[in-house]
Amino acid sequence: MMTNINELPLDIAAIEVDAPDLIKVSAKSRSTAVAGAIAGVIRQYDFAEVQAIGAGAVNQAVKALAIARGYLERDALDIVCMPYYTEVDIDGNERTAVRFRVESRAL
């Protein structure tokens, strides 16, 4: 039996629409700007996804995560992160990216 996508419960579509954007970090990203983005997404969604490709970008992402913890203190929130690898397509080339799954946790 095939599943007709139009017969799926409506709330599945709602969940997908409400997912936060992936926060992409480069070696040139300002860490305070990225930290602000992370803090904003955490306040709204309680979780965030941060992606970095290359050592310089990973370093900026980690700096941003450390700074975002300070920003979220005033909201009585801390964040924890779980790094993992994923393959991504950049202009037709497969690259290994580091992603951080970031979750909020009460202080």
Next chain:
Amino acid sequence: MMTNINELPLDIAAIEVDAPDLIKVSAKSRSTAVAGAIAGVIRQYDFAEVQAIGAGAVNQAVKALAIARGYLERDALDIVCMPYYTEVDIDGNERTAVRFRVESRAL
């Protein structure tokens, strides 16, 4: 009134002796070796501290954390990390290090 350190309860000394060593990561560290060290410390202590100075070292530390998550799956454990900055003395020079507080969490 002064506290005589010799009169402190014995279990304070026991706690200090039982803290895990800081895991220091350099840009040249093998990420699988560091991952093994992290997994070993987590199994024994439920938490670990990882230190990296410089973008190359931070990148190796993050790789090691991602790999350690795989190693700990067989123990039904995951890890979460909380990055923070700290100033450290390297040969008389003050350097900014990134430290990761790493905690275990049930899968």
